[in-house]
Structure formats: C-alpha cells, structure tokens
Amino acid sequence: MTCRVLVTAGASGVGRAMAEAFDAAGYDVWITDIDRAALDGVPDHWTAHHADVSDEGDMHAVFAAISDAGGLDSLCANAGIAGPTSAIEDIDLKDWRGCVAVNLDGAFLAAKYAAPMMKSAGAGSIILTSSTAGQYGYPFRAPYAAAKWAVIGLMKTLAMELGPHGVRANAICPGAVEGPRMEGVLAREAATKGMSRDEVYQGYASGTSMGRFVEAQDIANMAVFLASGAARLVSGQVIAVDGHTVNPDPKL
Incomplete structure (x- = not known):
C-alpha cells in the first residue's frame, strides 16, 4: 500500500525538495503552498492545495480532503x-x-488535524521544521527564533502525547540553507549590521565546523529517513542538519 505524505510550503525551497524526495521514495505526495505561481509548477501527479497554514479554515479543508482520500502516514x-x-x-x-503565525500556528494546526488520523491508524510520523535559531537563538531575529524554539516544545509534547498511539514526532533544525530565502536574510542582516552580503555569508559558514551552508536536499533526506521504518523508534528528537553549528553568530 502506498504511503501518503503532506508537506506544507511544498511548492518551492526546502518543502519542494522534501516533496520530491518523498515522491522518489514512492509516497503519494500532497502539498500546500500560499504561492499560486509556485503551485502551478509542481508535478501533475502531486495533489496540491492553495492554503495559508495559519488559517484554520484552509487547513481544515486540506485535511478533510486527505481524510476522504484515506488518511495520512507522514506530515x-x-x-x-x-x-x-x-x-x-x-x-x-x-x-x-x-x-509567529506562520512558523508556530502553522505547525500547530497541521499537527492538530494530522493527529486524529494517525491515532486512528495506530501509526504515523510528524516532522516539524524548526531551525538552529530554535536551538541557540539569534540576534536581530527575535520573532523567528522565538517561534522556532516553540516549535521544538510543540514537538516534544506531541512525541509524549502521541507516542502511546504509535505516532512519532521529531524536529529538523536546518542551518543556513543555500537558496533565495537565505539570500534575503543575508541582505537584511548585511544592512542591519553594516556589513557586506559576503561578510555575513562567511559569518554563517565559518560558524559551522564543516564551514559551509547546507542544501535543501540535505533536509529532505533527513525527512524521508524520519518518516521511514528505519527510524521506527526515533521520536522526540531535535536533529540539526547544519554542518555542526559551533558559533551561531561569530561576526557580532
């Protein structure tokens, strides 16, 4: 039987890489995204919904459709x-x-509606995307860091609450990920700190023991592993995919 996965913000960036990795692993892929143009570019065999993850009405409708299709194995x-x-x-x-609405409320609403399906099935994997900012904090990024710390607290609670029902919960903490979103962060931080984009970039990279940014595929590979039977007893874990952060802000 084919497993079904839902990836929120799955039309681009890390979410797109996750969806593609699950597709390659044989999953029936469902995604949500708020970007209609990005949704137009996803494969036809994916089930795509235009939805705001912080809007409960939107998320209720997505999960109602998933329920009608037979339920959810991984989120x-x-x-x-x-x-x-x-x-x-x-x-x-x-x-x-x-x-906070997108980063935290969105994770809460997705988990809220996924949990009953998975509890009923007696199995499931919930994977929340946090951040290394949710492990260390980060100056000038207070809302983001606070929300990502809260995502980890949510995940720990889900693991405890849902574990007796056979449902696992884990959080992935990406470091700096190559791509357009991080380029925007670099530009804003450069302006805030009075530095060049390249100086900020090198600050992030040199803050890891491996001296580099990660790629979206690295995050996607971890998500597929956490959803798989190979991780059947991995739950309640905060897993950084970041090249090993040793100094979260070496340039301040």
Missing part, C-alpha cells in the same frame, strides 16, 4: 517565513505576530 509541517530582521525595540507587534 512535514515545513511552512515558515524569516520575519523581520531588526533590533527588538524596532519590531512592530504586527510583524512579530505574522512571523
């Missing part, structure tokens, strides 16, 4: 945004709430 609650890059005193409450 990758991956949607996230960088949020503002500013000193704490310069962050507007609206921007704080917007960042």
Whole structure:
C-alpha cells in the first residue's frame, strides 16, 4: 500500500525538495503552498492545495480532503517565513505576530488535524521544521527564533502525547540553507549590521565546523529517513542538519 505524505510550503525551497524526495521514495505526495505561481509548477501527479497554514479554515479543508482520500502516514509541517530582521525595540507587534503565525500556528494546526488520523491508524510520523535559531537563538531575529524554539516544545509534547498511539514526532533544525530565502536574510542582516552580503555569508559558514551552508536536499533526506521504518523508534528528537553549528553568530 502506498504511503501518503503532506508537506506544507511544498511548492518551492526546502518543502519542494522534501516533496520530491518523498515522491522518489514512492509516497503519494500532497502539498500546500500560499504561492499560486509556485503551485502551478509542481508535478501533475502531486495533489496540491492553495492554503495559508495559519488559517484554520484552509487547513481544515486540506485535511478533510486527505481524510476522504484515506488518511495520512507522514506530515512535514515545513511552512515558515524569516520575519523581520531588526533590533527588538524596532519590531512592530504586527510583524512579530505574522512571523509567529506562520512558523508556530502553522505547525500547530497541521499537527492538530494530522493527529486524529494517525491515532486512528495506530501509526504515523510528524516532522516539524524548526531551525538552529530554535536551538541557540539569534540576534536581530527575535520573532523567528522565538517561534522556532516553540516549535521544538510543540514537538516534544506531541512525541509524549502521541507516542502511546504509535505516532512519532521529531524536529529538523536546518542551518543556513543555500537558496533565495537565505539570500534575503543575508541582505537584511548585511544592512542591519553594516556589513557586506559576503561578510555575513562567511559569518554563517565559518560558524559551522564543516564551514559551509547546507542544501535543501540535505533536509529532505533527513525527512524521508524520519518518516521511514528505519527510524521506527526515533521520536522526540531535535536533529540539526547544519554542518555542526559551533558559533551561531561569530561576526557580532
């Protein structure tokens, strides 16, 4: 029987890499994304929904469709945004709430609707995308770091609550990931810190023992492993895929 996975924010970036990796592993792939143009570019055999992960109505509709299709084996609650890059005193409450809504509320809503299906099946894997910012914090990224720390707390709770029902929960903490989203972060941090883009880039890279950024495929490979039978007793874990962060902000 084919397994079914849902990847939120699955039309581009890390989410797209996850969806492609699960597809290659033989899963029936479902994705959500808020970017209609990106959704237009996904393979025809994926089931794609335009949805805002922080909108409960949107998420209820997605999971109702999944339930009608036979349920869910794996969830990758991956949607996230960088949020503002500013000193704490310069962050507007609206921007704080917007960042937390996508990064934390989105993970909560996905888990809320996935849990009953998985409990009923007596099995399942919930994978939340956190960040190394959720392990160490990060200056000038308060909303993002706070939300990603909270994602880890959510995951730990899910692992305890759902484990007796055969459902596992884990969090992946990507480091700096090559791609357009990180380029935006680099540009904003360069402006905030009075540095060049390349200086900020090297600061991130030199803060890891392996001296480099990771790629979306590295995150996707971990997600497929965590969903697989090879990880059948891996639950409640925070797994960094980051080249081993040794100094989260060496340039400050």
